[in-house]
Amino acid sequence: GAVVSQHPSWVICKSGTSVKIECRSLDFQATTMFWYRQFPKQSLMLMATSNEGSKATYEQGVEKDKFLINHASLTLSTLTVTSAHPEDSSFYICSARADRASFFGQGTRLTVV
């Protein structure tokens, strides 16, 4: 399958700071990428759809000013968690569509202390 790479794999940050997570499609171009959040022992919840060259589409209840998404190229989408707080600690995973299926990055474990 297609390869999606996410960086960093884990990050610890102080409360009030911002963290940027990158999602790259390595062997294909992705005009659309998706960002999910997964709390421990829970399912993946779609946060937003990232569209290359245009604004992201956020799911209901997701604060667009807190979770900034930029999709500046056909192979890179970034998610910035602004003014992070302990309740933002979670596993963030991106996906991209290729070969009529979604392939996921390895995820980023964010811990806010």
Add this chain to the structure above:
Amino acid sequence: GENVEQHPSTLSVQEGDSAVIKCTYSDSASNYFPWYKQELGKRPQLIIDIRSNVGEKKDQRIAVTLNKTAKHFSLHITETQPEDSAVYFCAASKDNQGGKLIFGQGTELSVKP
């Protein structure tokens, strides 16, 4: 919006037995139904998918069935092995190119040797 219900939440089987996981969806416009396997701390891996123009699909020990009328689909794993132990997620999408996914709650499968 779409809602996906998945059962059971945990499933324990003996090695060699079969395992069945069931999902129901609410939006009749959904037309793509993938299944993902997720090991602890890892990314979800696509194991099989089915589109609404097909009632059943099989890949070696794994099969998926879809009943559009009843709006439910199931994952069948035969001859289970300890390495099948993981969390399995079903998902539904109105994008039959495999994009935006709404996930079920997950099933933790344990295969005992």
